[in-house]
Ligand SMILES: CC(=O)N[C@H]1[C@@H](OP(=O)(O)OP(=O)(O)OC[C@H]2O[C@@H](n3ccc(=O)[nH]c3=O)[C@H](O)[C@@H]2O)O[C@H](CO)[C@@H](O)[C@@H]1O[C@H](C)C(=O)N[C@@H](C)C(=O)N[C@H](CCC(=O)O)C(=O)O
């Protein structure tokens with residue numbers, strides 16, 4: 001592909017060298033450069049990619065796309081100075097891969113919690129409705145029926161567009177993706193052509209990265225601000241920032257709600273352990289999901305399905321057949337008659353929601369034992385809050401490890417315990433080894449009790465000092481149950 005064809009729509013400040021050059025690839029990581037390619041220098045969180053320009057040139061890069069002032073003395077190299085190299089990387093990646101998002105009906109889901117659930121259920125809905133579809137999610141990526149390993153909730157722009165191109169090649173009509181706040185802020189989604197955007201909710205998380213809730217909100221809102229007028233923007237108006245998201249969008253605005261009038265309105269009729277009876281836009285149905293928060297997710301799925309032109313009644317029929325996503329409220333029953341629930345709640349709000357959902361179906365029969373930890377090198381301020389919420393809504397809490405990364409596991413647990421007073425500490429155990437924590441919970445549980453094992457959900461590893469050791473909450477539970 002010619003360099004000049006990749007620069008369409010990019011804010012170029014200055015070009016030095018030949019723009020008619022044929023390039024063999026594009027790369028944002030100098031270590032992966034192949035001869036004849038264009039290296040895009042990104043200002044990262046850890047390091048500045050501009051420092052690696054010489055490494056890229058050593059490996060044969062022919063073009064350097066940069067945002068900062070750099071040495072442009074090499075005659076044989078083309079230097080392209082752009083206003084914003086992260087934005088350029090996104091747009092260049094879309095062009096390099098043949099603008100795949102323009103050939104798909106692409107819907108992005110953003111929000112603190114519920115992205116994986118909503119995006120995955122949309123993917124399943126459209127497949128069940130007879131369409132070919134793709135999915136980019138925290139748990140896994142799918143190109144029609146083929147699964148690919150996911151490293152991020154929203155991949156970097158090169159991997160992202162490569163996956164979308166695979167979807168186009170496989171004949172997919174629809175693609176559903178999670179849009180994380182990190183991805184919006186780092187412009188991983190620049191250049192993508194969305195047909196719809198969904199906002200689930202915003203509550204505290206990621207303050208290590210965004211610093212303040214206002215900045216976090218701003219990042220999420222940017223996704224909607226950049227949607228085109230041809231797209232739909234579907235928001236949860238029961239969230240206090242639901243309408244803020246749509247303030248400046250050009251997209252067509254739609255709402256969903258359980259509490260107030262909205263384009264897509266749900267009423268909860270009855271809750272039980274295996275599911276919930278609901279009414280969506282006055283039509284009754286039974287769904288196989290527990291928890292009010294899942295009614296929100298399903299309503300978003302229903303709304304988006306209808307907004308994408310599908311028949312509402314058919315959508316409701318499929319909705320009643322959908323099953324929970326891997327590691328989200330996954331229920332395992334012990335031979336002794338207690339229940340273990342593995343869930344991915346890793347924010348204060350998610351933990352509160354999932355515990356409330358458990359209480360709603362327990363109706364005071366049986367105790368709740370919660371095993372929970374907090375991730376290392378992530379928002380520290382959520383640690384004491386999560387511990388307090390766990391204690392408030394459980395009879396017994398075991399604080400343990402959840403991906404300590406480069407922090408000391410005991411120090412993370414101490415940060416959590418710092419949120420508890422002496423009274424609260426009386427019903428709390430601190431057990432660093434997660435397997436031991438789960439075993440202890442199982443020893444304490446009696447018939448009718450529920451053990452919530454929160455934070456890791458589908459994850460099959462424990463990340464310690466950069467090494468991912470195999471660890472799966474569900475596997476541990478199944479072993480204890482003798483399965
Ligand atoms: C904090 C964060 O988001 N970091 C992401 C970011 O990395 P970075 O900015 O730190 O990159 P860097 O190491 O500073 O390097 C800057 C540039 O120099 C380049 N470089 C670097 C070294 C070198 O030798 N040569 C070279 O060219 C790098 O390739 C990069 O282009 O850009 C990378 C490429 O896109 C990501 O892989 C990386 O994700 C890290 C691993 C991560 O853990 N991210 C998490 C927090 C994340 O993104 N999470 C969200 C979900 C959150 C949620 O909603 O729950 C997600 O979307 O997954």
Ligand SMILES: Nc1ncnc2c1ncn2[C@@H]1O[C@H](COP(=O)(O)OP(=O)(O)OP(=O)(O)O)[C@@H](O)[C@H]1O
Pocket residue numbers: 111112113114115116117118138153178200201293294296297327328329343344345346349350351353354457
């Ligand atoms: N709509 C919702 N509102 C609040 N909490 C929710 C909602 N949906 C799911 N949860 C809780 O959040 C957890 C994570 O859900 P999910 O994986 O769908 O969210 P996510 O937004 O994809 O998370 P991540 O940011 O890690 O990608 C669930 O296990 C559940 O405890």
Ligand SMILES: N[C@H](CCC[C@H](N)C(=O)O)C(=O)O
Pocket residue numbers: 153346374375376378402403455456459
């Ligand atoms: N996308 C989230 C997932 C957190 C999951 C939890 N198990 C942890 O490791 O903190 C993050 O990277 O912050």
Ligand SMILES: [Mg+2]
Pocket residue numbers: 115116117137138139153178
């Ligand atoms: Mg997710």
